[in-house]
Amino acid sequence: MTIDAAIADLKGRTLPRLPGDIARLVYLAATRDYNTGRYYHDGLAHLYTEEIAGRALEECHSDIFRRLVHSSIEDLLVQIETYVNSGCGQAGEVIDFWEKMEPYRIAIPLASDPLSAQLFNSNLKIALAILRCRVNNPRSSSPAASLRP
Amino acid sequence: MIIGLLSVVIGVLLLGFLFHWAIGGGSSAVDEELSPIGGSQALHLDLPSAELIERILDPRDLDFVSKESTRETVRLFERERRALAISWLQQTRRQVVRLMRYHVGAVRQNANFRPAPEIKLALHYVRFLIAYELVRALFYAQSPFQVRPLVAYVTLVTERICGVSDKLLGELSAAAGAPPHGTSGGS
Numbered sequence: 001m002t003i004d005a006a007i008a009d010l011k012g013r014t015l016p017r018l019p020g021d022i023a024r025l026v027y028l029a030a031t032r033d034y035n036t037g038r039y040y041h042d043g044l045a046h047l048y049t050e051e052i053a054g055r056a057l058e059e060c061h062s063d064i065f066r067r068l069v070h071s072s073i074e075d076l077l078v079q080i081e082t083y084v085n086s087g088c089g090q091a092g093e094v095i096d097f098w099e100k101m102e103p104y105r106i107a108i109p110l111a112s113d114p115l116s117a118q119l120f121n122s123n124l125k126i127a128l129a130i131l132r133c134r135v136n137n138p139r140s141s142s143p144a145a146s147l148r149p
Numbered sequence: 150m151i152i153g154l155l156s157v158v159i160g161v162l163l164l165g166f167l168f169h170w171a172i173g174g175g176s177s178a179v180d181e182e183l184s185p186i187g188g189s190q191a192l193h194l195d196l197p198s199a200e201l202i203e204r205i206l207d208p209r210d211l212d213f214v215s216k217e218s219t220r221e222t223v224r225l226f227e228r229e230r231r232a233l234a235i236s237w238l239q240q241t242r243r244q245v246v247r248l249m250r251y252h253v254g255a256v257r258q259n260a261n262f263r264p265a266p267e268i269k270l271a272l273h274y275v276r277f278l279i280a281y282e283l284v285r286a287l288f289y290a291q292s293p294f295q296v297r298p299l300v301a302y303v304t305l306v307t308e309r310i311c312g313v314s315d316k317l318l319g320e321l322s323a324a325a326g327a328p329p330h331g332t333s334g335g336s
Binding site: 069070072073074113115116118119122125126129130133134 | 201204213230237240
């Protein structure tokens with residue numbers, strides 16, 4: 001049982017079920033222990049080992065993060081819209097909370113370089129500002145006009 | 150005319166500083182740590198990638214934000230991008246300076262020193278320092294998106310410095326019978 005098999009398992013079964021890369025990032029960050037920074041996943045650890053499962057989660061977390069860092073703000077906005085529309089809450093409520101608490105900061109992998117983390121936070125901040133603008137102005141022709149305020 | 154003259158003066162001053170540094174003006178502590186003949190480990194540079202600065206200064210983002218948001222958000226966006234670009238530039242400079250200190254420390258103790266390629270490397274370094282100061286000043290003076298061609302030049306010169314230094318240190322190590330010392334990192 002190698003780490004590659006565990007990564008393939010995650011990428012082939014668990015992650016595609018989640019709606020978009022923001023949901024995947026949040027999910028993977030949530031498998032990380034807040035105190036130790038170690039990743040845990042019972043199902044995966046049962047199939048492989050705890051160590052392999054942890055490394056596979058960490059690897060996938062870094063992959064998704066890299067993909068989001070290198071996305072344009074337009075693409076990132078689509079990802080956030082997909083996440084908000086997936087039923088995690090009312091759009092206005094989610095945007096309010098994300099703007100105030102910036103929970104996306106703790107979704108960043110530990111191994112990422114500080115500049116990439118800074119770029120990700122900045123892009124999220126800008127994308128949320130645009131989304132707020134769209135939610136407050138639902139007549140906008142943009143796709144986000146369908147967001148529930 | 151005045152700008153040209155000023156550039157020449159700055160270039161000469163920098164060359165003088167570099168020469169002084171190369172012949173013994175630098176820190177001796179650095180020499181002890183970095184001499185390849187002394188068997189020190191290869192230097193692992195943590196250069197921020199060229200891909201990252203291209204992403205930071207991607208004009209498509211500026212177009213999109215300008216089209217889709219308020220003036221306030223556009224201003225926030227430009228402010229954030231400027232801060233990111235400056236961080237990238239400063240990190241690049243720190244790593245290049247680290248590399249040059251390593252290089253000078255290594256070359257100073259090597260009998261197989263060849264002046265011509267070392268001068269070529271010194272010129273690349275002077276180019277880098279001038280471009281760095283210019284880009285940094287322009288980042289503060291105007292929109293960072295307008296400075297993209299110069300940022301690309303900084304990236305190019307950084308790659309050349311890494312390439313030339315790697316080659317020279319490899320040759321020196323081979324001549325001294327030691328394994329080659331790779332110096333370049335993440336770029």
